[in-house]
Amino acid sequence: xxxxxxxxxxxxxxxxxxxxxxxxxxxxxxxxxxxxxxxxxxxxxxxxxxxxxxxxxxxxxxxxxxxxxxxxxxxxxxxxxxxxxxxxxxxxxxxxxxxxxxxxxxxxxxxxxxxxxxxxxxxxxxxxxxxxxxxxxxxxxxxxxxxxxxxxxxxxxxxxxxxxxxxxxxxxxxxxxxxxxxxxxxxxxxxxxxxxxxxxxxxxxxxxxxxxxxxxxxxxxxxxxxxxxxxxxxxxxxxxxxxxxxxxxxxxxxxxxxxxxxxxxxxxxxxxxxxxxxxxxxxxxxxxxxxxxxxxxxxxxxxxxxxxxxxxxxxxxxxxxxxxxxxxxxxxxxxxxxxxxxxxxxxxxxxxxxxxxxxxxxxxxxxxxxxxxxxxxxxxxxxxxxxxxxxxxxxxxxxxxxxxxxxxxxxxxxx
Numbered sequence: 001x002x003x004x005x006x007x008x009x010x011x012x013x014x015x016x017x018x019x020x021x022x023x024x025x026x027x028x029x030x031x032x033x034x035x036x037x038x039x040x041x042x043x044x045x046x047x048x049x050x051x052x053x054x055x056x057x058x059x060x061x062x063x064x065x066x067x068x069x070x071x072x073x074x075x076x077x078x079x080x081x082x083x084x085x086x087x088x089x090x091x092x093x094x095x096x097x098x099x100x101x102x103x104x105x106x107x108x109x110x111x112x113x114x115x116x117x118x119x120x121x122x123x124x125x126x127x128x129x130x131x132x133x134x135x136x137x138x139x140x141x142x143x144x145x146x147x148x149x150x151x152x153x154x155x156x157x158x159x160x161x162x163x164x165x166x167x168x169x170x171x172x173x174x175x176x177x178x179x180x181x182x183x184x185x186x187x188x189x190x191x192x193x194x195x196x197x198x199x200x201x202x203x204x205x206x207x208x209x210x211x212x213x214x215x216x217x218x219x220x221x222x223x224x225x226x227x228x229x230x231x232x233x234x235x236x237x238x239x240x241x242x243x244x245x246x247x248x249x250x251x252x253x254x255x256x257x258x259x260x261x262x263x264x265x266x267x268x269x270x271x272x273x274x275x276x277x278x279x280x281x282x283x284x285x286x287x288x289x290x291x292x293x294x295x296x297x298x299x300x301x302x303x304x305x306x307x308x309x310x311x312x313x314x315x316x317x318x319x320x321x322x323x324x325x326x327x328x329x330x331x332x333x334x335x336x337x338x339x340x341x342x343x344x345x346x347x348x349x350x351x352x353x354x355x356x357x358x359x360x361x362x363x364x365x366x367x368x369x370x371x372x373x374x375x376x377x378x379x380x381x382x383x384x385x386x387x388x389x390x391x392x393x394x395x396x397x398x399x400x401x402x403x404x405x406x407x408x409x410x411x412x413x414x415x
Contacts (some may be wrong), residue, residue: 024134074120077406088303095302107393119406135180163213174216181208182226187372226375300340331384
């Protein structure tokens with residue numbers, strides 16, 4: 001390479017080892033692993049956890065500057081991020097806690113920049129490979145906490161005996177391990193190097209064990225759905241278009257059949273999974289929130305301002321349900337409470353555009369990445385129906401969704 005070429009191409013397109021390590025560390029922090037349960041065991045806000053993030057944000061900005069050319073190529077992804085940030089910041093005008101809203105909008109933007117960095121720089125199979133390695137490490141750490149430090153890694157309350165690993169509770173462990181399983185399945189499907197396959201097989205075993213130990217039903221369905229889509233896409237690629245048409249038709253029939261069965265036998269199905277018809281009180285929460293959001297249907301109560309302790313909405317929900325509810329446990333309903341139907345419409349449009357882009361690029365980027373985008377998108381949408389993961393300011397599932405959106409909307413296509 002000549003001196004002029006070096007000036008034009010000063011940075012390799014392949015993520016460096018230190019970039020991969022930095023990205024994995026940030027993802028671990030976004031998942032809430034270890035530090036939260038240690039420094040805030042009651043899930044309370046503490047200055048220690050706040051002090052961790054300013055240097056992390058500086059690292060994010062440094063990573064983005066280091067990959068300025070790739071970030072510039074990802075400019076379409078900045079448009080939805082900007083629109084969501086503007087709406088969230090505008091909500092400080094009617095928010096119950098303007099300072100909280102403004103602070104968390106800043107976090108939303110900075111973690112969004114990190115997500116765009118992931119999607120722009122970790123191209124093709126590089127993102128599933130890094131995720132597989134990162135979540136394998138978290139899975140190993142969780143197994144160590146379960147067997148070596150059960151007082152920390154195993155629930156002792158109403159979920160006694162269920163594994164929680166490095167997190168506050170079992171559903172967090174299950175969700176992270178489900179994403180690890182999906183990423184490992186994509187790494188196998190990409191059929192790159194023998195080392196990748198070995199890494200993926202180890203991760204599949206560790207993540208599956210930790211997931212089963214958590215006994216998280218939602219995470220189990222996520223993993224089955226995501227990994228199942230990877231296997232289906234791989235089979236269609238090998239068997240040909242005729243098999244693909246038949247498989248899609250069968251899936252459609254199974255989907256509509258499943259919806260009918262659910263509508264007729266939902267109580268029996270929930271009992272089979274050990275759940276009561278109220279979904280552990282969630283239907284009562286949803287009903288109470290629905291009545292509360294009718295007071296401010298279009299703009300909501302302000303970004304990240306609905307569930308603040310001692311705020312009017314939370315106290316009213318607590319009075320209606322009889323306990324201090326931490327969230328709606330339903331992403332779209334939480335979004336409606338914070339930003340009204342305006343926020344729901346905006347995020348819904350972002351999800352629709354992203355989903356369309358993923359489907360269009362299945363034959364290109366999909367093959368390169370082992371169909372990770374399709375698999376994770378399906379799992380994320382399922383998760384959004386039971387957890388508050390939409391437009392979160394420091395949240396692993398939302399960060400990975402924005403990364404997925406970026407890699408599928410980029411002008412300079414990575415395949």
